[in-house]
Amino acid sequence: MVRSARRPLAVLASLACVAVAFAAPAQPVGLVAGFFEKGVEARLKAPLSRTDLFDATALRVVLCGTGSPMPDPARARACTAVIVKGKAYLVDTGPGSVNTLQLMGFPLDRIAGVFLTHYHSDHIGDLGELRMQTWVSGRTGPLPVYGPEGVARVVGGFNAAYALDDDYRTVHHGESYMPHAAAALAAHSFDIGEAGDRVVYKDADVTITAFAVNHDPIKPAVGYRFESGGRSIVVSGDTAPSPNLVKWSHGADVLVHEALSTRMVGIISRASTAAGLDRQAKMVKDTLNYHTDPVDSAKEANAAGVGLLVYSHLAPGLPQPALEKLFIDGVAAVRDPKAWVVGFDGLRVDLPYAGGAPTQSKVAMLGR
Numbered sequence: 001m002v003r004s005a006r007r008p009l010a011v012l013a014s015l016a017c018v019a020v021a022f023a024a025p026a027q028p029v030g031l032v033a034g035f036f037e038k039g040v041e042a043r044l045k046a047p048l049s050r051t052d053l054f055d056a057t058a059l060r061v062v063l064c065g066t067g068s069p070m071p072d073p074a075r076a077r078a079c080t081a082v083i084v085k086g087k088a089y090l091v092d093t094g095p096g097s098v099n100t101l102q103l104m105g106f107p108l109d110r111i112a113g114v115f116l117t118h119y120h121s122d123h124i125g126d127l128g129e130l131r132m133q134t135w136v137s138g139r140t141g142p143l144p145v146y147g148p149e150g151v152a153r154v155v156g157g158f159n160a161a162y163a164l165d166d167d168y169r170t171v172h173h174g175e176s177y178m179p180h181a182a183a184a185l186a187a188h189s190f191d192i193g194e195a196g197d198r199v200v201y202k203d204a205d206v207t208i209t210a211f212a213v214n215h216d217p218i219k220p221a222v223g224y225r226f227e228s229g230g231r232s233i234v235v236s237g238d239t240a241p242s243p244n245l246v247k248w249s250h251g252a253d254v255l256v257h258e259a260l261s262t263r264m265v266g267i268i269s270r271a272s273t274a275a276g277l278d279r280q281a282k283m284v285k286d287t288l289n290y291h292t293d294p295v296d297s298a299k300e301a302n303a304a305g306v307g308l309l310v311y312s313h314l315a316p317g318l319p320q321p322a323l324e325k326l327f328i329d330g331v332a333a334v335r336d337p338k339a340w341v342v343g344f345d346g347l348r349v350d351l352p353y354a355g356g357a358p359t360q361s362k363v364a365m366l367g368r
C-alpha cells in the first residue's frame with residue numbers, strides 16, 4: 001500500500017520534469033509522449049535509489065532547506081534531515097522544504113518525527129504540507145512534532161487548518177489508503193528552562209538532546225544534538241553567538257549552523273535607507289542582533305572542536321555564485337578550509353559508524 005500510494009507523486013513530479021524539458025514549442029507530440037513515458041519510468045525508480053540513505057552503515061544529514069526569510073531562488077527555508085538507519089528526523093520545516101524533499105524523491109513515509117527549534121514562520125511554515133504529504137506517502141500513525149513550550153498551540157493550529165482536507169482525502173481515496181486517524185500531527189512539548197538542556201527523544205539507535213540557544217528576544221529557542229553509534233550531528237537553530245551552543249557542539253562530527261553575513265545585511269539595510277524604504281531598512285537591521293556571522297560561527301566551531309561546520313539558513317540569499325565569496329569572507333582566516341562548507345539544498349553528509357571523516361555528496365534533485 002505504501003509503495004502504490006507513492007506513485008501518483010512520482011508521476012506528477014515526472015510531469016513537471018517533462019514540462020521543463022519541452023518548454024520549446026516545436027516538439028512533435030509523439031516525441032513528447034515518448035520522453036514523458038521515459039521520465040515517468042525513471043522517476044518511479046527514484047525513491048528506490050534513495051534506499052542507500054537508510055542503510056545501517058552511517059549517520060547522515062541531508063539539507064532540505066538552507067534559506068532564510070530573505071528571497072533565494074534555489075533554497076527552501078529552514079529544514080535539516082537527520083537520517084538514522086531506517087528513519088529520518090526533520091529539524092524544522094520551513095516554507096518550500098517539502099517541495100525540496102519531493103524534488104529529491106525523498107521517501108516521506110520514512111519521516112519519524114519533526115523537531116522544531118522555535119516558532120518563527122521560516123521554521124514552521126511547511127508543517128501543514130508535511131502533515132499531508134507524509135500521510136499521502138503512507139504514514140500509518142500521527143506524526144510526532146517535538147518542540148519547546150508553544151508546540152501544542154502551533155500543532156493544534158495546523159491540525160485545525162487541515163481538518164477539512166483530511167475529510168476530503170479519506171472520502172476520495174478510502175479509509176484503507178488514507179486512514180483518518182493517521183492524518184494528525186501529535187505535539188510533544190518539553191521544558192528546558194532558560195539556559196538548560198534535556199534529552200527529548202531516545203531509542204536504541206539515537207539520542208536527541210535539545211539545548212537553549214540565544215535568539216533573544218525569541219524564547220524559547222533551541223538547537224538539537226543527535227548522537228548515534230558514536231557519531232554526532234548538531235543543528236543550531238537560529239541563534240546569536242551562544243556559550244551553550246559551544247558546550248553542546250563539543251566534539252560533534254558535524255555542526256549545521258545558521259549564518260547571516262553582517263556585512264551583506266548591513267549593505268542591504270543602508271541601501272534600503274538610501275532608497276527611502278525606512279520600514280524595510282529597520283526590518284533588515286533588526287535581524288543583525290539575533291543571528292551569527294559566518295566568521296563568528298567558525299570561531300565557535302573551533303572552540304567546540306567540531307569536525308565539519310556546515311553553513312545553512314543563509315542570510316541574505318546568494319542568487320549569484322560570486323556572492324558566496326563575500327558571504328564567507330574572513331572564514332578561511334580562522335578555520336581550516338577543509339573543515340567547513342556553505343550548505344545548499346541537497347547537500348548530503350555521511351558519518352560512517354565504522355569511523356573516518358565525513359563524506360559529502362549531492363542528492364540529485366528534479367530540475368536542478
Ligand SMILES: [Zn+2]
Nearest residue numbers: 118120215238
Ligand atoms: Zn528565528
Ligand SMILES: [Zn+2]
Nearest residue numbers: 078120122238
Ligand atoms: Zn530563521
